[in-house]
Amino acid sequence: MLRRLEVAAIALAALIAAGVVALLGHTIVGLACLGGALVLGLGAERFVARRFYAWGYAEREDDLLVRRGLLFSRLSVVPYGRMQFIDVTAGPLERSFRLATVRMHTAAAASDARIPGLDREEAARLRDRLAEVGEAQAAGL
Amino acid sequence: MSEAEGWRRLHPLSPIVRGGRATIAVATLLLLSLAGGGRTSGLIPDLAIAGIIFAFGFVSWLVTRWRIDGDDLRIESGLLRRQSLRFPLSQVQAIDIVRPGLARVFGVAELRLRTGGSSGATARLAYLAAQEAEPLRARLLALAEGARTHEGKPAPEVAIEERVLTTVPTGRLIASILISDVGLFAEAVIAGLILVAVLSPNAAVAVAGGSAVPIFSVLTLVWRRFNQEYRLSLAEAPDGLRLRSGLIALSAETIRPGRVQAVRMVEPLLWRALGWCRLEVDLAGKQRSKGEGQAERRPLRTVLPVGSRALAEELLERIVPDRPRRQSPPPQRVLLKSPLRYRMLAWGRSETCVATTSGRIRRVTAWVPLEKVQSLRRVQGPFQRRLRLATVHVDTAGRSVHAAIRDRDTAEADRALTELSDLARAARRKKGR
Numbered sequence: 001m002l003r004r005l006e007v008a009a010i011a012l013a014a015l016i017a018a019g020v021v022a023l024l025g026h027t028i029v030g031l032a033c034l035g036g037a038l039v040l041g042l043g044a045e046r047f048v049a050r051r052f053y054a055w056g057y058a059e060r061e062d063d064l065l066v067r068r069g070l071l072f073s074r075l076s077v078v079p080y081g082r083m084q085f086i087d088v089t090a091g092p093l094e095r096s097f098r099l100a101t102v103r104m105h106t107a108a109a110a111s112d113a114r115i116p117g118l119d120r121e122e123a124a125r126l127r128d129r130l131a132e133v134g135e136a137q138a139a140g141l
Numbered sequence: 142m143s144e145a146e147g148w149r150r151l152h153p154l155s156p157i158v159r160g161g162r163a164t165i166a167v168a169t170l171l172l173l174s175l176a177g178g179g180r181t182s183g184l185i186p187d188l189a190i191a192g193i194i195f196a197f198g199f200v201s202w203l204v205t206r207w208r209i210d211g212d213d214l215r216i217e218s219g220l221l222r223r224q225s226l227r228f229p230l231s232q233v234q235a236i237d238i239v240r241p242g243l244a245r246v247f248g249v250a251e252l253r254l255r256t257g258g259s260s261g262a263t264a265r266l267a268y269l270a271a272q273e274a275e276p277l278r279a280r281l282l283a284l285a286e287g288a289r290t291h292e293g294k295p296a297p298e299v300a301i302e303e304r305v306l307t308t309v310p311t312g313r314l315i316a317s318i319l320i321s322d323v324g325l326f327a328e329a330v331i332a333g334l335i336l337v338a339v340l341s342p343n344a345a346v347a348v349a350g351g352s353a354v355p356i357f358s359v360l361t362l363v364w365r366r367f368n369q370e371y372r373l374s375l376a377e378a379p380d381g382l383r384l385r386s387g388l389i390a391l392s393a394e395t396i397r398p399g400r401v402q403a404v405r406m407v408e409p410l411l412w413r414a415l416g417w418c419r420l421e422v423d424l425a426g427k428q429r430s431k432g433e434g435q436a437e438r439r440p441l442r443t444v445l446p447v448g449s450r451a452l453a454e455e456l457l458e459r460i461v462p463d464r465p466r467r468q469s470p471p472p473q474r475v476l477l478k479s480p481l482r483y484r485m486l487a488w489g490r491s492e493t494c495v496a497t498t499s500g501r502i503r504r505v506t507a508w509v510p511l512e513k514v515q516s517l518r519r520v521q522g523p524f525q526r527r528l529r530l531a532t533v534h535v536d537t538a539g540r541s542v543h544a545a546i547r548d549r550d551t552a553e554a555d556r557a558l559t560e561l562s563d564l565a566r567a568a569r570r571k572k573g574r
Contacts, residue, residue, distance in 0.1 A: 062566055073526070077517040077562045081569055107538035108515035 057115050062137065064104065064130070066113045078113045080130065081137035082106045088127050090120070102126050148206040148217075154247045155268040156198025164243070167191050207266060214254065214281065216264060228254060228264045230285040235381070235400070236278050240271070240391040250274040254281070282380060306456065308374040309446050317419075317447035318367055320411040322503075327359045370446035377459065384442065396442065400424050402513045402539035404444075404460055406453055409503040418453050420445035422460065423539030441541040461508045465489035465496045474528050475548040488546040488557075493568055495535060495561060497544045507544040509535050511561070512568035519558050521551070533557050 058065040063079040087103040100123035104113040205218040214228040249268035373386035381397040403423040468489035481501040518534040531554035535544040
């Protein structure tokens with residue numbers, strides 16, 4: 001969701017820049033820039049949108065599934081019992097849209113369970129729930 | 142236990158040994174300046190510095206004391222910043238005896254106690270008299286055992302009998318290092334230098350001077366490996382596998398069975414021709430305390446530096462019992478994606494363990510006990526999708542052994558993912574009970 005906005009903003013800026021160039025009189029160059037910016041922006045927007053729809057997570061009884069990526073698709077299975085701690089972060093841009101990123105850490109550095117762009121309430125709920133089940137199922141190393 | 146109650150000090154020579162290289166440097170400096178002939182004026186600052194260092198060492202020895210207090214080991218140290226360490230023996234994972242070169246000269250040894258967990262706190266008793274260290278270790282272990290089983294009273298001192306499983310012959314170790322990747326690289330560097338020297342002696346000096354640092358580091362690498370693995374012997378003791386090795390710095394370590402996160406067997410190209418392999422064990426926790434040697438910092442422990450496959454299989458049987466008997470190869474179309482890896486790839490699983498084989502030039506086989514699995518990941522790149530392939534990564538807490546079921550048919554990968562996560566859960570449950 002967030003990335004989508006970012007891309008849209010960049011495309012818009014490019015459009016405006018192209019428009020300015022066009023207004024300054026280099027009509028042909030300006031129009032070409034305008035068209036290029038439009039096509040690229042739309043393409044990037046489509047790509048990011050599809051990537052956005054590829055993100056997903058599911059809370060199962062004993063583990064959390066996190067799916068991501070389109071070109072490189074990844075599916076992580078993280079058992080609640082293996083969870084060591086949970087991060088909830090929100091950058092300035094995320095904060096301005098009332099979003100947050102939840103990240104689960106296990107003892108393995110390679111475990112990759114990050115869920116970005118959650119609603120703040122949903123992020124808090126997920127964090128509390130994960131902490132709760134993690135506690136109940138915790139297993140030692 | 143009256144004799145255990147009192148506070149005791151470390152060996153009086155410990156500050157000297159602790160100083161390590163600094164001590165040697167100071168001693169040589171002193172000797173040199175003494176030999177330089179009675180210019181006392183130049184000698185005074187040297188002497189003063191040496192005296193101050195010595196005084197500091199002496200004070201730190203004076204204020205450091207330890208005692209066994211019930212189920213705890215207590216160590217107090219520090220003059221200005223007083224530190225009191227209470228080390229519950231029931232948490233002890235392993236007690237190691239380490240003897241660096243200088244310590245051997247003075248006949249002292251260091252006792253190192255480790256606890257589990259990723260924070261991996263370590264208590265060090267540096268140094269004790271060598272003959273005192275072994276009985277103390279046995280006693281601490283017995284106390285730890287007693288504390289663990291809640292018997293209240295500590296168990297009587299037991300002579301821990303151990304059975305030596307393997308010792309690596311020195312000749313074979315040298316040969317194996319010579320044809321290993323590090324060894325070959327060092328040889329190439331030396332050969333190159335000799336070649337340059339023969340062709341133009343003047344250039345050789347410049348080259349050697351310019352590349353002294355890399356050459357030195359490569360040689361250090363080779364040396365370190367040789368030193369660490371010299372006469373490495375593996376013994377089976379009641380509390381785990383006992384590992385002893387070292388040419389100059391002796392180290393002894395005990396690997397508890399539960400600490401092993403993963404095991405891997407490495408077979409480099411040239412070793413395969415001789416039927417040799419190397420067995421390494423990945424241990425939990427990142428013990429990065431100050432003052433620990435290089436060998437202790439690495440999470441990977443070499444259990445068998447070089448040996449035949451049959452021997453490796455025998456050791457594996459002790460480290461990971463009930464491992465998968467056979468591994469199945471990937472579908473043939475993998476040849477298109479990773480032609481070098483294709484011949485190596487395979488994986489197999491039993492009820493409690495998963496095995497994967499991979500590698501391009503050297504073959505690396507990894508075994509992960511399912512109760513140690515942290516998470517599972519199925520990854521599919523664009524090229525893999527075209528070929529309907531997927532990779533399942535098995536993540537463990539150890540960071541050096543990487544187990545991945547590479548390039549399997551999509552359906553098989555999905556099946557493996559669900560099967561393994563179910564089996565891993567069952568294994569965790571069984572262990573938790």
